[in-house]
Amino acid sequence: MKLTSEQLVPWFNHRVYPMVAWVLVHFVLGALFVMAFGIAGHGSGIPLFIISVAETLGVLLFVMSTIDDMKRLSEDMAEDFRSTRFGSSFAGFGVFAFIFSVLIIAVPVAHGLLFL
Numbered sequence: 001m002k003l004t005s006e007q008l009v010p011w012f013n014h015r016v017y018p019m020v021a022w023v024l025v026h027f028v029l030g031a032l033f034v035m036a037f038g039i040a041g042h043g044s045g046i047p048l049f050i051i052s053v054a055e056t057l058g059v060l061l062f063v064m065s066t067i068d069d070m071k072r073l074s075e076d077m078a079e080d081f082r083s084t085r086f087g088s089s090f091a092g093f094g095v096f097a098f099i100f101s102v103l104i105i106a107v108p109v110a111h112g113l114l115f116l
Contacts, residue, residue, distance in 0.1 A: 003078060033052055048115055052111040056105065
C-alpha cells in the first residue's frame with residue numbers, strides 16, 4: 001500500500017513528537033545529573049556517569065529506531081506525493097540520525113569530563 005500525504009504525515013507526527021520529547025527529557029536529566037553531582041559531591045561522579053551512559057543508550061536506541069521507522073515509512077510514499085516538493089523533502093535520514101547522535105552523545109561526554 002502506498003501512502004498519501006494525508007496518511008503519511010500523521011504517522012510521522014506520531015513518531016516525531018515522542019522522539020523530540022525523549023530528547024528534551026534527556027537534556028533535562030543531563031542538567032539534573034550535574035545538579036546532583038554538585039549537591040552530593042565528588043564521590044557521586046562514577047554512579048552518575050554510569051546512569052548517564054545507560055540513559056543515553058536508551059534514548060539513542062529509541063531515536064535511531066524512530067528515524068529508521070520514518071525512513072521505511074517514506075519508502076512507502078505514493079509516487080504522485082513523492083514527486084511534489086513536500087514529498088521530496090522526506091530524505092536525508094542519515095544526516096538527521098548523525099546530528100541527533102552527536103547531540104545525544106554530547107551529554108555523557110560532558111558528564112565524563114565533569115564527573116571523572
